[in-house]
Amino acid sequence: MLATVLFLAMVAVISGCSSEQYIVLDPKGPIGQHQKDLIIISTVLCAIIIVPVLILTAIIVWRYRDRPGRKASYKPDWEHNTKLEVTWWSIPIVIILVLAIVTVNYTYKLEPSKALESEKEPITIEVTSLDWKWLFTYPGEDIATVNYIKIPEDTPVRFQLTSDKAMNSFWIPQLGGQLYTMSGMAMTLYLQADEPGSYYGSGANFNGEDFAQMTFRAEAVSDEEYDAWVQEVKGSSPALTLDGYETLKQPGRSDVQLFSSFPEGLFQYIVTQYVEDGSGGAHAHHGQSGKSANNGDSGH
Structure with missing residues (x-):
């Protein structure tokens, strides 16, 4: 019975928590909502197995405990019961199959690089993780920001993600799941906010001294x-200049910054700066606009 009480107490605590504490369960976009649905479905399916097992464990421990004056018969040779075996193996197998089907379905539905269906054209934001700050460049608008982004509501946002050095993970919990930023790679993540609001974002990866300050x-x-x-x-x-970027990428924390423009092809330069075969290098950004550098399929 103790297991039952603990489970009910856990449910009560979770149900009484505010959205500020459990923002993953308070989605504000289609991707976040689908992921919440998957969390709930998976939890319910697992609970179908876990809750009865916990209850039976408590009952068995109490019912068959050793106590003075016991009169239960001793059956050391009992080892098999077909009905019980079929019951406690078939139920988990069926649940695992259902969970597998649901997970595969949502995995394809929530493919990060899959464009969202919308009547509005998506906007593009290029994301670069630095030590320990976030640089956002808007190739369509030719502006840049640090540790802050603004997006139009009910409009798909195509995030292009990379890292200048250490790997990190870009995450806006109420809009969708995280996706890694990696040096030399450009990953694509589509998100959307269905309503106006201010949403917490962070780096979800340990990457050094001030990783906890990588919020936006x-x-x-x-x-x-x-x-x-x-x-x-x-x-x-x-304006954000190349010299300004070189200073910005030095390890350290940063307040919110806004820039009226940024060097052409900066994102592409960041992605290819460590290429050794001559196709990248320090001057790879010349001759390419920020918009053209993003339109290519750069997901590796």
Whole structure:
């Protein structure tokens, strides 16, 4: 019975938690909602096995405990019961098969690089993880930010992810699952915010001294507010130069920064900077715009 009480207490605690504490269970986009559904389905299917096992364990331990004056018959040669064997093997097998089918279905449905169905054209944001900060470049708008992104609501966002050095993991829990950023690679992740709001984002990978400070805010606003913000950044913020980027990528924390422009092809330069065969290198960004560097299928 103790196991039952502990399980019910756990359910009560989880059900009473606020969305601020368990933001994964408070999705604000289609990907996050599908992933929440998968979590719930998997938990329920596993509970069908785990809860009865915990209850039976408590009952068996209590019922068959050693105590004075016991009169139960001793049957040392009993070792098999076909009905019981079929019962406790068939139920888990069926549940595992159902869980496998559900997981495979959601795995294909939630492929990170799969474009989201929408009447709106997606916007592109290039994401670079640095030590210990995030650089976001908008090739379509020709602006850049550090530790902050703003996106239009109800619009698919195509994130292109890479890392300048150490591997990290890009994660906005309320919008969808994490995806790794890796040096020399450009990964694609589609997310969408269905409603306005300010959403917590972070690096979900241990990568050094200040990894805990690699957090950012993703703010979803209306199309009009987004366009106004882009124009404000372009009109009131300094430009990000190559020298500025070299300084920015030095290890250390950073506050939010906004830039009115960034060097052409910066993202492609970051991805290919460690290539040794001559196809990349320090001047690979010349002659390519930020937009053209992103439009290619650079997922490796």
